[in-house]
Amino acid sequence: MITKKINKDKIGFQKLIATFGIILFAGKIVAWKLTDSDAVFSDAMESIVNVISAFMGLYSLYLASKPKDEDHPYGHGKVEFVTAGIEGALIAIAGIMIIYEGINSLVTGRILKSIDWGIAIIAATAVINYILGYISIKKGEKVNSLVLISSGKHLQSDTITTLGVVISLIIVYFTKIYWIDSVVALIFGLYIIFVGYKIVRKSLSGIMDEQNPELLQNIIDLLEKNRHTEWIDIHNMKIQQFGSSLHIDAHITLPYYYSLREAHQEMEKVILLLAKNTKRTVEFNFHMDDCKTISCPVCQIFDCPVRELPFVQRVKWTPENLTSVDKHTVI
Numbered sequence: 001m002i003t004k005k006i007n008k009d010k011i012g013f014q015k016l017i018a019t020f021g022i023i024l025f026a027g028k029i030v031a032w033k034l035t036d037s038d039a040v041f042s043d044a045m046e047s048i049v050n051v052i053s054a055f056m057g058l059y060s061l062y063l064a065s066k067p068k069d070e071d072h073p074y075g076h077g078k079v080e081f082v083t084a085g086i087e088g089a090l091i092a093i094a095g096i097m098i099i100y101e102g103i104n105s106l107v108t109g110r111i112l113k114s115i116d117w118g119i120a121i122i123a124a125t126a127v128i129n130y131i132l133g134y135i136s137i138k139k140g141e142k143v144n145s146l147v148l149i150s151s152g153k154h155l156q157s158d159t160i161t162t163l164g165v166v167i168s169l170i171i172v173y174f175t176k177i178y179w180i181d182s183v184v185a186l187i188f189g190l191y192i193i194f195v196g197y198k199i200v201r202k203s204l205s206g207i208m209d210e211q212n213p214e215l216l217q218n219i220i221d222l223l224e225k226n227r228h229t230e231w232i233d234i235h236n237m238k239i240q241q242f243g244s245s246l247h248i249d250a251h252i253t254l255p256y257y258y259s260l261r262e263a264h265q266e267m268e269k270v271i272l273l274l275a276k277n278t279k280r281t282v283e284f285n286f287h288m289d290d291c292k293t294i295s296c297p298v299c300q301i302f303d304c305p306v307r308e309l310p311f312v313q314r315v316k317w318t319p320e321n322l323t324s325v326d327k328h329t330v331i
Helices: 002-035 038-064 079-108 115-143 146-175 180-207 213-225 260-276 293-298
Strands: 233-242 245-254 282-290
Touching: 002 038, 002 115, 002 146, 038 079, 038 115, 038 146, 038 180, 079 146, 079 180, 115 146, 146 180, 213 233, 213 260, 245 260, 260 282
Parallel strands: 245 282
Antiparallel strands: 233 245
């Protein structure tokens, strides 16, 4: 029920972003018609990307919320990475459009009109965009939604571009130096391309299951803090992200003389520890390994009835050895 509520909240907020995207685009078109400014026109064109991205994000959230099925045993969460990547590419394209329009404005030397009205309208859209972007990022971080985070960053990057347009319009209004707004547009166009690149880079890392060092370290800290002596070794850990959900694979080494029930109960302690302290929906696939003679030097069960080698040292779990395919040993 909690997951359904979170998904419903995400989709509802994305609908709000899409609706405001259409309204703000209409406002910028009005401002462009009033001012005849190429910079305002390029900002309006970027808003088209906002609208397209908002609806793509809405679709991806809807798809990601669908339950697992026969064709998608891990669910549909990966679609968030795909749509976020497309959105990042669209942001970069918008930056290129801004640069193109800025250069075109410098070449043609266009004279602006009704600048005061243009300033008022564009400034209002900037404020609304920033507020929506801030709320979207915070909500995305809270529910671990890459779509909401990327949408928020997109809105805030659009705000920065829009502020650049406002500044250029103000300067032009007082100085009548019309090429200034084109130069400002070029600068912010480059910034927008950089923001788009970062979003694409993050989405590709999710699609390719790139390791998240911060998440892995948090899990290691949690395991170290609550470590049981019976957990002789944990290794071959892999973490995959599917939208806001996680899938964790790992091998845990337990005493070989444990009954199946005892071993399973000990493994469940690890799983419950991670599940209760991870603010996401987590699916686990743990494999139980029986201890070998090479495990004795790192095993802290000092009253072990079958110990063959003396204890040497406690192995501190690190990102390197926790993800290692092999059991830990000091031999």
